[in-house]
Amino acid sequence: FAGLADVSISEDIPVEGEITVPVGSHSPDEDFSTLDEPVRDTIMRDLKAVGKKFVHVMYPKKSSALLRDWDLWGPLVLCVSLALMLQGGSADSKDDGGPQFAEVFVIIWFGAVVITLNSKLLGGTISFFQSLCVLGYCVMPLTVAMLVCRLVLLAGSGTVSFIIRLIVVIAMFAWSTLASTAFLADSQPPNRKALVVYPIFLFYFVISWMILTFTPQ
């Protein structure tokens, strides 16, 4: 340490630097706008994510975006709208034979849970909520079919309308099943794909059947 004894700082070298504390101007107007922006950004970001997933369902390619960031907003919206549209379709007003809101809701979620458990038990690599997300989003074609059926039923309820509804529902059912298969079957061992596809087929079949046999009061 002897060599350090004569270290000294000459006094004509200025110490440079900046010490500034950013002080935001706190006017009340700016407070409201800074409060508004982040919330809208958050909502728009979530909405964009949901919208992107809807587009993925419309054109089912083997992409992992649907699986990676799963969310259950889309399935909730679809399930609620389908259940609302299916409500109250009964033959007799006294004894309700048509599916009630709670029934449709329970069928969709219970069915999705059963399919997920089944695919996990068969050795699937997909997680619980990812599978629920995919199955819920793939209900979208059937919701579109329900909308079309209601519109067709407004026009009339004869044989022609039944045939139109049958074709539309069958097409949408096939689309739903293919879309969900494209996402879910990849996570299974290759020789067991049929075992996973069959419950999905049954699930969408039951929903399609409820849509097809819907008769408004």
Place this chain on the structure above:
Amino acid sequence: QGGGSAVIDMENMDDTSGSSFEDMGEMHQRMKEEEEEEEGEAGAAEEEDGEFLGMKGLRGQLGRQVADQMWQVGKRQASRAFSLYANIDILRPYFDVEPVQVRARLLESMIPVKMINFPQKIAGELYGPLMLVFTLVAILLHGMKTSDTIIREGTLMGTAIGTCFGYWLGVSSFIYFLAYLCNAQITMVQMLSLLGYGLFGHCITLFVTYNIHFHSLFYIFWLGVGGLSTLRMVAVLVSRTVGHTQRLILCGTLAALHMLFLLYLHFAYHKVVEGILDTLEGPNMPPFQRVARDIPVVSNAVLNTTAKAIALTL
């Protein structure tokens, strides 16, 4: 950290009790109480000294340690309970099948075995039976919808699921209990599997007869297809039971329940030929609607209509 003493009180480690994690909870509780006593004493001693150093600081630290300890114990208990009861891996071996195997078993369920002196092998698999029960639910829904069945208390879907699952689980348990009484060599999973695959005949019969409404066709399918699947189940059970009385009791019960269930499913949820209700309800009720609950009345009426239909076709 004021770490708890690792004293394990052996007289409470009773592994034969079912709720061992409650014992662990007691143990942890006692550990915690000991610790709290220790800390309480230490804290009391220190408090007198540390009056000027901030009693609140010490008490806060004590509180934090106790809370931390409680959190650890709670988390451990919860994760142990979860891994014990919510583990679906318990069911994983029963779902280990290939599609070829499922198809083979479906076809086998319609072929009665001839060799009843040697115990027949039953695959303890749950995928096939579960899918068959769900298929039966779907077919039942289809039948109820086409016959405009009106369920007064409850919903269509609830009734279908309740009926099918109730039959599968309930009759399996009952026959398992009878098998226990009659000394038959069969486990619960095997019974569930056997009865589940026996529902394949029901599925075929109902699928055909809900769409083609001939009662004579239904009776042919009932005896033929239903009879075959019942014979298969009966043969397998006979091969696993010793003694004539026991075989008779077990197989008679199973055959009766299985055939009667098919009969019930057809007549309770099936579209009846038009004009039948004119004889019952009068002109007020529209012809295609009927209430699903009046079983005996309807089956009488259905038998009458069957006779009429056969007379008409002849």
